[in-house]
Every structure is written in C-alpha cells, then in structure tokens.
Amino acid sequence: MEITDPTPAERRVLAAFPLGEGVDFLDGADDDPSAGAAWGPERTVRAEVLRTLLLDGPVREGRIAGLKVTGARITGQLDLRYGTVAHPVRLRSCHFEQAPELYGAQVRTLVLNGSVLPGLMAGALRTEGSIGIVGCRVAGSVGLQGAKISGAFFADGARLGVPGGTTGEPVLKLNHAEVATDVWAAGLVAHGKVLMNGATVGGQVNLNDAELYAHGATALHAETLVVGTDLHAMRLRAHGRVNLSGARVPRQLEFAHARLSNPGGQALRVSSCVIGELWLRDAAPVEGVVNMRRAQMDLLHVPPEVWPERVSLDGLGYRALTPHLPAEQRLPLLERETEGYLPYAYEQLAAAYRTAGDDAAARTVQLAKLRRHRRTLPWYxxxxxxxxxxxxxxxxxxxxxxxxxxxxxxxxxxxxxxxxxxxxxxxxxxxxxxxxxxxxxxxxxxxxxxxxxxxxxxxxxxxxxxxxxxxxxxxxxxxxxxxxxxxxx
Structure with a gap:
C-alpha cells in the first residue's frame, strides 16, 4: 500500500523506521495514554501506515529497521493477520482506538508496554523474541491462545478487564500457548478469568502480588499447565477459584502470604497435580474448599490454621510435612474431609511422621484412624x-x-x-x-x-x-x- 498524505506525526515515524530509531510523542512524564482519545493530529498515526511499514517498509543498508513509537494515538485497526513481520515492534504508552489483530502472524518481538487498548487478538502468534504488555490497560481480552513465544511473556502491572465486568470472556488467554522461558506477571490485576490451561512454560510463572477478580467463578484456570521450574504466587489475591488440576510444577508452587477466597465453592484445586513443594506459609485462612485429590508432592508446607472447614484429600501423597507439629494439631484436618472417613489420609500422615523419625506421632495418627473407623461400625x-x-x-x-x-x-x-x-x-x-x-x-x-x-x-x-x-x-x-x-x- 502506498502511503498518501502522511501527517507530520507519520512523517516522523516513516523517517525513523528504516534507521531503527525511536519516535517519542510523550509530553512529560505525567502524560497518560488513557486520555489518548483527545490527542491531536500532531501525535496521531494511522494503523494502516504502521501495517505498511511492518510488512513492506524501507530498509537502509547497514541499519536494522524497526518500529519504535512512544506516546502515539493509533487510529484504525492494526491488522497483521497471518503476516510475517521481520522487524521488532515496540509501541509503548500508545492509545489504540481498536484492538490490534495479529492472529497467526509471525513477528520478531512485540512490546506494547504502558499502552491502552480495547483488546489484543493474537492467537496462534509466533515470535522469535518476547511479548510485553507491562503496565498496559486493556478493557477487553488479551488473546494469546496457541501462541508460540520463543522468549518470555511480560505482563507486570497490567490491568486487564473492567471492574465488575460480566462478559464472561477470559481477560487473558494463554491456553495451549508455548512460552520458551518465563511468564512474568507480577502485580497483574485481572477483572475476569485468566486462562492458562494446557500451556507450557519452559521457565517459571510469576504471579507475585497479582490480583484476580472473578467472584463466584474461576479466577485462574490452569489445568494441565506444565512449568519448567516454579510457579510463584506470593501475596496473590484471588477472588474466585484457582484451578491447577493436573498441573506439573517440578519445584515450588508458592502461595506464601496469599489470600484465596471463593466462599461456597472450591477456592484451590490442585487435584492430580505433580508438585515438588507446595507452600502456603503465612497465608490467610482459605475461604472455600481445597481439593488436593490424587496430587503428588515431595513437601507440603501448610500451617493448620490455613486449612478451610472443608477439604478433599483422597489419594493425596506427600513425603514430608512442614512445619513439624505434634500429631494432635494435624489430625483435625482429616475430620474435615468432604468424603468422610478415608483410611489413606491417616496412613499418609503417619508415613510422613515416620519419615521424619517421629514414631510416637505416627502411632498417635494410627490410633486416631482406628477411633475414626470405629464410628462407621455397627454398635456391637x-x-x-x-x-x-x-x-x-x-x-x-x-x-x-x-x-x-x-x-x-x-x-x-x-x-x-x-x-x-x-x-x-x-x-x-x-x-x-x-x-x-x-x-x-x-x-x-x-x-x-x-x-x-x-x-x-x-x-x-x-x-x-x-x-x-x-x-x-x-x-x-x-x-x-x-x-x-x-x-x-
């Protein structure tokens, strides 16, 4: 497409692109992209101009071309569906009138940090580098389902969805995505479901200080998620179910200082998971049912006061318990089992005490098991x-x-x-x-x-x-x- 009648702002972008130089339209540090709808033509760039540059822009010998724009108002829709972009795309602190469409596209790297968008449609996207939406404010959904990201995905401090929104559509779709290194979303605020089921992350997932709001529904849906190292969710605030059923986390699943709340339903589901260490150190008492059926863990660090009134532990296996406490402080948990009396739960607790060398505590657990079983027998x-x-x-x-x-x-x-x-x-x-x-x-x-x-x-x-x-x-x-x-x- 031939670019006709470029605006002064577009001329600056056209001149900087083949040189790989940046264009900054910001007017001071307090310039807020959320007010970008009122920005004038001096900082307005048409999406079709950006599309033309990315797909068929000029390249100067000896320079690395790239789109590096900060603080622009982008009108129209940036449509790169199924396109191949050989240049890095960095559109920081920009205001998008329409959600960019990148379904099936191939890009070097995509950085939208600090921008304001109505949404992002990038399912099946392929990148040679990373994707960044750090500090972005997205009213709709960020769709990266099935994406293959050779670098990392950064969403630190992003604000997704609208408070009180009722659309039901996930605000972040990473389902069945492949991320070669890390998913970094510390401080993420999501008003709606975060979808990560079937995703594969080569490194770690970081949800420290994140806030997930999906009252009465699923806040984090990450069934069969595969993580290379750790999943950190320290100080997480989840208002809705956290579903990690079938996930694989070989090292730490960290919920220290977290607050998990879903009254009347499941607050945490880690059934059928394989986890190295599960930590709920210094977490607030869980509001809702905790489901750990058939999960396998090396270490389980959950203080007694963190457990809710109802738990599901049938088939839960673990090698060690921390902190080491008298059996009398651990046994009340087994009375909260939703399925009633489960001999295996007592046997597993006794085995953990024997592993720790506390045979007296193991005997106490075995005695409690027989007393609990007695209540299921006929009177004689x-x-x-x-x-x-x-x-x-x-x-x-x-x-x-x-x-x-x-x-x-x-x-x-x-x-x-x-x-x-x-x-x-x-x-x-x-x-x-x-x-x-x-x-x-x-x-x-x-x-x-x-x-x-x-x-x-x-x-x-x-x-x-x-x-x-x-x-x-x-x-x-x-x-x-x-x-x-x-x-x-």
Whole structure:
C-alpha cells in the first residue's frame, strides 16, 4: 500500500523506521495514554501506515529497521493477520482506538508496554523474541491462545478487564500457548478469568502480588499447565477459584502470604497435580474448599490454621510435612474431609511422621484412624472397639494393659488374702498363694496350679469370674496389639 498524505506525526515515524530509531510523542512524564482519545493530529498515526511499514517498509543498508513509537494515538485497526513481520515492534504508552489483530502472524518481538487498548487478538502468534504488555490497560481480552513465544511473556502491572465486568470472556488467554522461558506477571490485576490451561512454560510463572477478580467463578484456570521450574504466587489475591488440576510444577508452587477466597465453592484445586513443594506459609485462612485429590508432592508446607472447614484429600501423597507439629494439631484436618472417613489420609500422615523419625506421632495418627473407623461400625463392633481402646489403645498403648493387669492383680491379691477360698481336696491342695492364685485367674494360658485347687464361694466366686473374663479380654486385645505392631513392622 502506498502511503498518501502522511501527517507530520507519520512523517516522523516513516523517517525513523528504516534507521531503527525511536519516535517519542510523550509530553512529560505525567502524560497518560488513557486520555489518548483527545490527542491531536500532531501525535496521531494511522494503523494502516504502521501495517505498511511492518510488512513492506524501507530498509537502509547497514541499519536494522524497526518500529519504535512512544506516546502515539493509533487510529484504525492494526491488522497483521497471518503476516510475517521481520522487524521488532515496540509501541509503548500508545492509545489504540481498536484492538490490534495479529492472529497467526509471525513477528520478531512485540512490546506494547504502558499502552491502552480495547483488546489484543493474537492467537496462534509466533515470535522469535518476547511479548510485553507491562503496565498496559486493556478493557477487553488479551488473546494469546496457541501462541508460540520463543522468549518470555511480560505482563507486570497490567490491568486487564473492567471492574465488575460480566462478559464472561477470559481477560487473558494463554491456553495451549508455548512460552520458551518465563511468564512474568507480577502485580497483574485481572477483572475476569485468566486462562492458562494446557500451556507450557519452559521457565517459571510469576504471579507475585497479582490480583484476580472473578467472584463466584474461576479466577485462574490452569489445568494441565506444565512449568519448567516454579510457579510463584506470593501475596496473590484471588477472588474466585484457582484451578491447577493436573498441573506439573517440578519445584515450588508458592502461595506464601496469599489470600484465596471463593466462599461456597472450591477456592484451590490442585487435584492430580505433580508438585515438588507446595507452600502456603503465612497465608490467610482459605475461604472455600481445597481439593488436593490424587496430587503428588515431595513437601507440603501448610500451617493448620490455613486449612478451610472443608477439604478433599483422597489419594493425596506427600513425603514430608512442614512445619513439624505434634500429631494432635494435624489430625483435625482429616475430620474435615468432604468424603468422610478415608483410611489413606491417616496412613499418609503417619508415613510422613515416620519419615521424619517421629514414631510416637505416627502411632498417635494410627490410633486416631482406628477411633475414626470405629464410628462407621455397627454398635456391637463399636462396643468391642471401645474395650480394645480402653485396654491397650488398639495395641498402640501397650502399657495400658500392664496397668490394668497390675490393678486387677492387686485387687485379687488383697481380696483373697483377707479370705482364703477353701480347697477342693484339703489333703492334696498346695499351700494357698493369693498373688499366684490371682494370676491363675487372670492369665488364661499360664497355670500355677492354684486355680484348680481352690473354689471360692459367695461374692469371691463372682470376683473370680470377673478376673477370668477380664483376663481373657486383656489377653485378646494384647494379642491383637502385638499382631498389629508386627504388621506395621
């Protein structure tokens, strides 16, 4: 296209392009591109002029041509669909009347930092360098779905969407995009869904200090996201669901000091994820359900006070827990399971304590598991469970049995010392020994020859029955406890 009747502003751009020089229209540091609709012709450039330069602009030998414009008002639509742009594009602090259209285009690098746009349509874009929308204010959607970015994507401090907007369209589309290095969006403010499902990022994703607003909906949709190193979201403010189901984060998923809120729904979903370390250090209590079903992690750092009232932990696997706390502070979480009693959750917690070398805490968890399981049994099984619990703590408190036996031994010894039972065969009976007679009654296997030689009467006979029955109960529960201990080994 031949450029006719260029304005003074366009003449400056035309002269600077083949030299790779920049053109700055800003009138002072306080010049705000949001007021760009009122800028006059002295800083207005037609989008069709820029398109002509980028697709077929002049190149001067020995110089690297490039479009470098700051503080311009760009009228019309910059339409580069399926085009090949061999020059860098840097349009900083500009005011766009219409959303640029770059679907399927190939560019060297694209920088729109500080600009104001109604939207950006760049699905399937290919770049040899980076894309930057740092500090941009975009009323509509930034569409980079399926893009392949050989460098990084920068969106630090960008403002996307309109507060209270109800269009339902994601304000940032990075779904199925491939970013060779990093996604850097610290301080991003998004009024609407941020879409990253199926994206692949070679380095890290940085959402530190970001604010995501999607009340009652999904604020961050990043299912099956694959990250090369870390996903940092320190001090994140998410009003809506954060969905990372199926994501792969080999190092840290960092939510320290974050505030996750989605009352009445899921606030955080990391089900089926593979994560090196998940950190919720010093985060605010989560408002909404946390879903970690079938996730696998090396380290889980979540203080007890951060967990919400309802969690879903079925199949969650982890190797270590930090900070290291007594089991009594971790166990209440397992009572909040949405699916009810889950044996695996208790086994996993006990395994983490054993890995840390805290066998006492592991036994406490195993005991809590059996007590929780008892509530699911019929009444007669619950009754027998209470007996085992009181006697030996289901085998995890074996010293209780010794205490019970000692108490019964003392009781029987005192009673039979005060009243010797008569011998069945006076001429053949051994000398009566109250302690060993009581042991004969208590221990069903050992025979000291006392029980069969003497026959108590009256209430002493009832006492002997009680000692025999209690001895059988204790012997059974002790045997069950020993078996359980051997199975754990």
């Amino acid at each position: 099984a619950r009754l027998w469970g209470h007996v085992q619990d009181a006697a030996v703590g289901y085998g995890f408190r074996p010293m209780r049995a010794a205490g019970w036996l000692l108490a019964l031994l003392c009781t029987g010894t005192l009673a039979f010392t005060l009243h010797h039972p008569p011998a069945l065969k006076p001429g053949e009976a051994p000398d009566f020994n109250p302690p060993f007679y009581t042991l004969d009654l208590l221990l069903p296997i050992i025979d000291f020859g006392q029980e069969g030689a003497f026959a108590p009467r009256g209430w002493y006979q009832w006492l002997s029955y009680l000692l025999i029955a209690t001895g059988w109960v204790l012997a059974t529960t002790i045997a069950a406890g020993i078996t359980r201990s051997l199975n754990r080994q």
